[in-house]
Amino acid sequence: MIKLVKGIPEKLAEMDEQVTLVEQMNEDTGRPVILVNKFNVNPDEVDMFLMDWEKDATYFRSQPGCISAQLHQGIGGSGVFVNYAVWESTSLYKKAPSNIDIQDLLSSYPPSTVASPPRL
Numbered sequence: 001m002i003k004l005v006k007g008i009p010e011k012l013a014e015m016d017e018q019v020t021l022v023e024q025m026n027e028d029t030g031r032p033v034i035l036v037n038k039f040n041v042n043p044d045e046v047d048m049f050l051m052d053w054e055k056d057a058t059y060f061r062s063q064p065g066c067i068s069a070q071l072h073q074g075i076g077g078s079g080v081f082v083n084y085a086v087w088e089s090t091s092l093y094k095k096a097p098s099n100i101d102i103q104d105l106l107s108s109y110p111p112s113t114v115a116s117p118p119r120l
Contacts, residue, residue: 028089029089035086052108065087
């Protein structure tokens with residue numbers, strides 16, 4: 001499981017060392033945004049990861065403002081995944097998790113999962 005520390009997963013690595021996700025989320029241009037996040041998973045836990053991701057993707061795809069979400073896996077047995085999601089705006093993306101508990105969502109992923117938060 002991803003260990004949570006003060007509500008933030010311990011195994012959560014900022015993708016951009018210069019501008020945090022929180023800082024990016026504070027800017028809303030009113031235009032569509034593309035969110036990219038990366039997951040590293042032990043290859044022997046890929047099937048469990050895929051089931052968890054699909055459950056979460058189904059929820060987010062049903063939210064107002066979600067245009068699309070796709071998951072891509074590295075080749076050759078890689079445990080690296082990249083999620084690419086398009087939202088109508090930052091404000092709609094920020095509203096999407098209001099009906100779920102993000103901590104519960106993240107804790108269901110396989111123990112080896114390391115997630116980089118979405119980037120705008």
